[in-house]
Amino acid sequence: MVKLNINGKVHQVDVEPDMPLLWVLRDILKMTGTKYGCGVAQCGACTVHVNGEAMRSCSVPASVLEGKKITTIEGLAATKLHKVQQAWIDHEVPQCGYCQSGMIMAAVNLLEKKPKPTDADIDAAMSNICRCGTYVRVRAAIHAAAKA
Amino acid sequence: MNLNRVVTSRRHFLKTSAAVGGGLAIEFALPMQARGQAQGTAAQEVTAWILIHPDERVVVRVARSEMGQGSFTGLPMLVAEELQCDWKQVSAEYASTTEQMKRNRVWGSMSTGGSSSIRTSHEILRKAGATARQMLITAAAQNWGVPAIECVALNGVITHAASKRSTTFGRVADRAATLEAPKDVKLKDPKDWQLIGTSQKRFDIPDKVTGKQVYGIDVTLPNMLHASILQCPVFDGKVKSVDSSAAEKMRGVKQIVRLDNAVAVVADNWWRANQALKLLKVEWDEGANATVSSQSIMALLSDGLNDTAIPNAKKVGDVSAALAGAAQVMEAEYFTPYLNHATMEPQNCTAWVKGDKVEVWAPTQNAEAAVAEAAKALGVAPTQVEFHKMHLGGGFGRRGVLHDFVKLAVLVAKQVNTTTDVPVKLTWSREEDIKQGAYRPVSLYRMKAGLDAAGNVTAWHSRIAAPSIMLTFQPDRVRNGIDTNALGGFIDMPYTVANTQVDYSLKQPHVPVTFWRAVAHSQNPFARECFLDEMAQSNGKDPVEFRRALLKAGDKNLLVMEAAAKAAGWSVPLPVGVHRGIAVQDSYGSYAAAVIELSVSDQGEIDLKRVVVAVDPGYVVNPDSAKAQIESCVVYGLTAALYGEITIKEGRVEQSNFYDYPMLRINKMPKVEAVLVPTGGSTWGGLGEPPLSPLAPALCNAIFAATGQRIRSLPIKNHNLKKV
Ligand code: FES
Ligand code: FES
Numbered sequence: 001m002v003k004l005n006i007n008g009k010v011h012q013v014d015v016e017p018d019m020p021l022l023w024v025l026r027d028i029l030k031m032t033g034t035k036y037g038c039g040v041a042q043c044g045a046c047t048v049h050v051n052g053e054a055m056r057s058c059s060v061p062a063s064v065l066e067g068k069k070i071t072t073i074e075g076l077a078a079t080k081l082h083k084v085q086q087a088w089i090d091h092e093v094p095q096c097g098y099c100q101s102g103m104i105m106a107a108v109n110l111l112e113k114k115p116k117p118t119d120a121d122i123d124a125a126m127s128n129i130c131r132c133g134t135y136v137r138v139r140a141a142i143h144a145a146a147k148a
Numbered sequence: 149m150n151l152n153r154v155v156t157s158r159r160h161f162l163k164t165s166a167a168v169g170g171g172l173a174i175e176f177a178l179p180m181q182a183r184g185q186a187q188g189t190a191a192q193e194v195t196a197w198i199l200i201h202p203d204e205r206v207v208v209r210v211a212r213s214e215m216g217q218g219s220f221t222g223l224p225m226l227v228a229e230e231l232q233c234d235w236k237q238v239s240a241e242y243a244s245t246t247e248q249m250k251r252n253r254v255w256g257s258m259s260t261g262g263s264s265s266i267r268t269s270h271e272i273l274r275k276a277g278a279t280a281r282q283m284l285i286t287a288a289a290q291n292w293g294v295p296a297i298e299c300v301a302l303n304g305v306i307t308h309a310a311s312k313r314s315t316t317f318g319r320v321a322d323r324a325a326t327l328e329a330p331k332d333v334k335l336k337d338p339k340d341w342q343l344i345g346t347s348q349k350r351f352d353i354p355d356k357v358t359g360k361q362v363y364g365i366d367v368t369l370p371n372m373l374h375a376s377i378l379q380c381p382v383f384d385g386k387v388k389s390v391d392s393s394a395a396e397k398m399r400g401v402k403q404i405v406r407l408d409n410a411v412a413v414v415a416d417n418w419w420r421a422n423q424a425l426k427l428l429k430v431e432w433d434e435g436a437n438a439t440v441s442s443q444s445i446m447a448l449l450s451d452g453l454n455d456t457a458i459p460n461a462k463k464v465g466d467v468s469a470a471l472a473g474a475a476q477v478m479e480a481e482y483f484t485p486y487l488n489h490a491t492m493e494p495q496n497c498t499a500w501v502k503g504d505k506v507e508v509w510a511p512t513q514n515a516e517a518a519v520a521e522a523a524k525a526l527g528v529a530p531t532q533v534e535f536h537k538m539h540l541g542g543g544f545g546r547r548g549v550l551h552d553f554v555k556l557a558v559l560v561a562k563q564v565n566t567t568t569d570v571p572v573k574l575t576w577s578r579e580e581d582i583k584q585g586a587y588r589p590v591s592l593y594r595m596k597a598g599l600d601a602a603g604n605v606t607a608w609h610s611r612i613a614a615p616s617i618m619l620t621f622q623p624d625r626v627r628n629g630i631d632t633n634a635l636g637g638f639i640d641m642p643y644t645v646a647n648t649q650v651d652y653s654l655k656q657p658h659v660p661v662t663f664w665r666a667v668a669h670s671q672n673p674f675a676r677e678c679f680l681d682e683m684a685q686s687n688g689k690d691p692v693e694f695r696r697a698l699l700k701a702g703d704k705n706l707l708v709m710e711a712a713a714k715a716a717g718w719s720v721p722l723p724v725g726v727h728r729g730i731a732v733q734d735s736y737g738s739y740a741a742a743v744i745e746l747s748v749s750d751q752g753e754i755d756l757k758r759v760v761v762a763v764d765p766g767y768v769v770n771p772d773s774a775k776a777q778i779e780s781c782v783v784y785g786l787t788a789a790l791y792g793e794i795t796i797k798e799g800r801v802e803q804s805n806f807y808d809y810p811m812l813r814i815n816k817m818p819k820v821e822a823v824l825v826p827t828g829g830s831t832w833g834g835l836g837e838p839p840l841s842p843l844a845p846a847l848c849n850a851i852f853a854a855t856g857q858r859i860r861s862l863p864i865k866n867h868n869l870k871k872v
Pocket of ligand 2: 541
């Protein structure tokens with residue numbers, strides 16, 4: 001049994017020690033907001049926060065996360081939208097939207113660490129892949145959220 | 149069970165509600181395909197396209213697919229413009245494919261490809277809006293006993309000025325729904341449009357920022373099993389034998405399914421299925437294709453170019469004579485590679501086989517084609533398929549005509565032996581997705597041009613060797629060995645050259661090919677527009693001036709070139725070390741030109757500074773979405789030009805994931821300026837693909853300006869660039 005604290009709620013899951021958090025979230029807990037894009041820490045579609053750090057959940061076994069605080073896209077906005085989500089809506093960032101849970105989680109983490117990021121900070125922190133090409137709006141929305 | 153709220157009986161007195169009728173309870177909340185959920189109130193279907201609720205909410209049915217391009221909002225805007233409803237009350241839902249079959253294809257084409265959603269349905273949709281408006285007005289007029297002609301509708305309110313009476317769409321919708329639809333309705337003059345041409349918020353965005361949007365890959369059903377698949381790595385190969393002893397022992401594994409050309413593991417979650425899949429020992433019958441390589445394909449294309457009996461697709465004047473008499477003859481070969489679509493959402497489909505029926509959930513660009521494929525796989529009539537179209541995590545042509553993911557899901561689900569029928573979700577790993585695509589074709593070009601002493605082009609001979617997409621999907625479109633679809637940009641070249649000839653050699657290696665964003669217009673412009681740049685540069689002419697001399701006055705290619713050049717400040721010198729290139733291409737009814745500015749470092753690294761794209765799509769419905777499509781094409785086009793390459797070794801694809809099929813990321817992303825110059829007229833052009841066409845040539849022309857190196861084969865990453 002692995003005990004996970006996700007979005008403030010404790011879940012007990014009976015999984016193998018090497019099962020990545022991504023699949024525990026998606027297939028065991030049915031929290032499908034976190035996406036599978038590559039499975040090898042390349043694309044960032046699966047990004048979640050673990051103890052305040054952005055992490056690619058496809059490449060972290062859930063079993064090593066016991067006792068840590070995990071936040072997923074579903075837990076980002078309990079009552080009111082996070083300012084990053086609001087900026088995403090204001091700038092109409094998503095196209096197909098598939099990469100956007102990961103993009104948003106990465107952007108939130110960036111702003112937590114650097115409330116006023118420069119373009120270079122954005123380049124360094126936002127390595128997520130978006131096939132629809134929303135990058136120019138991602139950048140604009142991060143700057144807008146930083147001002148919000 | 150239907151995920152889209154859809155009417156299931158005849159047109160008159162139709163009612164609909166959010167309640168999901170029949171079947172088993174579904175585990176997840178219904179996706180909010182519509183903005184604003186119907187709260188169980190009865191809605192009236194005024195026409196097949198339009199539902200009106202008593203509380204004034206208007207639901208517009210959308211036949212095409214939403215894959216990020218904004219059709220789920222843009223198409224309803226066309227309806228609402230003529231309906232004269234209150235836009236704030238409008239939401240969208242997918243037209244049901246089941247109803248489409250029952251009701252004689254009342255929604256027309258469901259295909260979402262060729263940048264066609266708006267350009268091929270704007271008239272039907274505007275008419276649908278105008279028709280419903282007239283019916284609503286007639287209903288109100290009948291209620292009041294006044295002539296309909298004296299009533300007007302605005303923002304969902306119908307008014308009869310003379311008697312100072314007014315009512316709302318919601319209050320008369322039930323009566324309107326009983327009326328015969330008028331045959332001829334008059335559409336507004338474009339100058340009177342109030343909604344079309346204004347930027348409206350896309351309906352699908354709110355759920356895409358909270359993780360609520362349910363994509364095909366997220367479908368979750370009671371007792372659902374998960375499958376991971378391995379298809380024969382050599383296309384067209386077969387399974388010879390499978391040793392599944394290790395895989396079967398893995399936790400959660402329910403069954404190993406063997407198909408003709410693939411093996412799948414079915415388990416209680418996908419990760420377990422995929423882990424077990426890696427333990428299978430499969431022996432393949434790879435067939436004759438196992439010796440094919442990128443080199444052998446190149447040799448095949450080369451043979452095609454040298455074929456003396458190569459068919460002629462176009463001939464104007466006499467190129468041979470003109471070349472013989474030219475002061476300068478230029479010749480060059482260009483090459484573009486195979487490309488994978490790499491939709492961010494890997495291929496997937498959920499199938500629930502129930503005897504001779506099947507229920508299917510899939511992301512598709514063409515729901516009717518998906519239904520046909522599911523029916524064929526099960527060996528039943530299409531009416532036995534209940535289909536749920538899901539928003540797509542990217543399409544780009546991969547999910548258009550080819551529904552291999554649907555077929556395989558149904559075949560796997562059919563074989564699953566459980567005591568009760570259960571749904572099976574088949575998800576391809578990214579590796580499977582890269583290796584089992586249908587690809588943008590390779591192509592090899594031999595360009596030959598003759599110029600006179602003043603540097604005017606007198607002859608242009610284009611010879612193209614490439615696979616044909618039509619040969620697979622619509623073989624009757626290949627005539628006398630020619631697939632004109634592969635020749636866009638050449639057979640309709642806008643430049644005035646007295647002697648032109650286009651030859652085409654159809655060479656079809658075993659690698660499957662399909663439509664890939666902009667199709668032939670993703671590659672032909674690279675050869676055409678770079679070769680034209682070669683002609684200009686070798687004569688010391690400005691590339692804009694050189695093109696201007698070859699384009700007829702009034703040609704929209706000229707117009708967008710001028711617009712792009714102006715926005716980019718073409719005549720203004722650039723800072724030291726910064727260089728630019730330009731290219732022009734029309735496709736899918738739209739005209740596009742791009743200017744790219746960049747610099748190249750001493751180490752040969754490209755720093756993309758700025759991309760300006762000007763597009764004339766005739767009309768623009770939702771300008772912000774239109775700009776987003778231009779931005780999208782810039783990324784997709786630059787990614788392909790810089791990095792995109794699928795290579796073949798021993799009959800199989802060599803690449804497997806984003807580490808060897810790299811993507812442009814934000815750190816390399818230039819500034820993008822999207823310039824919309826709609827000129828109206830009778831043609832509505834597309835926006836999902838045309839802006840991509842000039843990207844690769846504009847980029848390579850800029851690289852030439854920066855380095856003096858002419859890139860004649862893509863991708864650019866294979867070249868060692870040096871600064872001049
Ligand atoms: S799925 Fe985890 S980084 Fe791509
Ligand atoms: S919005 Fe489609 S992949 Fe990013």
